[in-house]
Amino acid sequence: MKKTKITAIVALAITVSVSALLIVFHSAANGKPTVNQKRNTLNSVNMAKKERKVPTDKPKDMQKNKLSGISMNKERNMPVLLHNLSSKRGIPILLYHHILKRSENTFTRDPAVINLEAFEEQMKYLYDLKYHIATMAELESYLHGGEVPNKTVVISFDDGLKTNYIYAYPILKKYNFRAINFLITGRLAQKPVPFQPExxxxxxxxxxxxxxxxxEYGSHTNALHDKVLGFPGLxxxxxxxxxxxxxxxxxxxxxNFFAYPFGAFNDRAIRLLKLAGYQYAFxxxxxxARFGDNxxxxxxIAIYxxxxxxxFIKIVQTIK
Incomplete structure (x- = not known):
């Protein structure tokens, strides 16, 4: 009787092991990452930092951005370094999302929503100090060794929110600035709807x-700015x-331009971006951004x- 029980237990263990192997094989064959592969993908930021020789330790006081998934360091003091091809400082690419008047902003705990008054002040500073706002063509040239003025920044927006049209667009137009907006194309409406700031x-x-x-416009995916079982769709x-x-x-x-939803990427995502024909990803x-970057x-650099x-001045200051 004991021998029969032992034989049954061994048979059950073999069955479970074979089933587990088949599940892993099935996931790999269908191009869907296994649990271990998913865990590995979350090291993408560390991979990129290692590539750029940036310390991998997370700064203290980090908060998760509810709107976009990016991380926020509440006390960022950016270094003030020289800017040209031979310097340590490159071109700051500013990242914005949602803009609302202070009086109508009900998203006060969301680090992706800034007040219109602050945005206006920042753009006026760039204009008054005669900063050059680079286009994507100029950034592309710079990354391949081209020259840009010392006081150069790039302005970018993620998600394609209506306040980009209501508030950001008139201010940028007033100062004759250019920017790139990374759109989630599947969320764009066919016709305008009344503005509701709440x-x-x-x-x-x-x-x-x-x-x-x-x-200018870049992709933020068509319908993958969501999470699947806690992992970014991409x-x-x-x-x-x-x-x-x-x-x-x-x-x-x-x-040809793409921005990663939630800032998440891995080798597979990059490979698929290349297959789809994208040439740059943010x-x-x-x-x-610096000459010779991947x-x-x-x-x-997100603005909070x-x-x-x-x-803000420390973030954009490219010369001493």
Whole structure:
């Protein structure tokens, strides 16, 4: 009887082991990452920092951004370094999301929502100090060894929110600034809707077209700015799902530029971006863009509600 029980237990253990192997094999064959692969993908930021020789330790006092998934360091003191091809400082690429008047901002705990008054102050500073706001073509040239003025920054927006049209666009146009907006194309409306500041609203295609004198457009995926079982869609979905999504968004926008949702990426995501025809991809790693950067791990510096003007000046100051 004991021998029979032992034999049954051994048989059960073998069955469980074989089943587990089949699950892993099935996941790999379908292009969907296993649990271990998913864990590995979360090291993408560390991978990029190692590539740029940036310390991997997370700064203290980090908070998660509810709107976009980027991380926030409440007390960032950016270094003030020289800016040119031979210097340690490159081009700061500023990252914005949502802009509201102070009086109508109900998203006060969301670090991706800044007040209109602060945005106006920051843009006026760049204008008064005669900063050059680079286009994507100028940034592309710089990354390959081209020259840009010392006082150069890039302005970028993620998500394609309606306040980019209501508030950001008139200010940028007033100062004759250019910017790039990374759109979630699947969330764009076919026609404009009335503005409701208490809601998170997205742009419409007519509004996108109306801003082309100021904004260039890049992809923030078509419908993968979501999470699957806690993992960003760009990381968790099968290869073909991701490739199809990237292709749809690229064809709609006719762009070579991409920004990673939630700042998350890995080797597989980069490979699929290349297959879809994208040439440049932007992270949320707070480092400047520099000559010789990997074009698929370009850093950007997020601007937060508590970024005061002194901190902003340190972020954009490219010469001593």
């Amino acid at each position: 809601k998170l609203q997205y742009l419409s295609w007519p509004e996108v077209d109306a801003m082309r004198d100021v904004f 990381i968790a979905e099968p290869d073909q799902v991701i490739l199809n999504d990237l292709t749809i968004s690229k064809n709609l926008l006719k762009t 992270t949320t790693i707070p480092v400047d 074009p698929y791990t370009i850093g950007r 509600p508590n970024t005061d003007l002194d901190q």
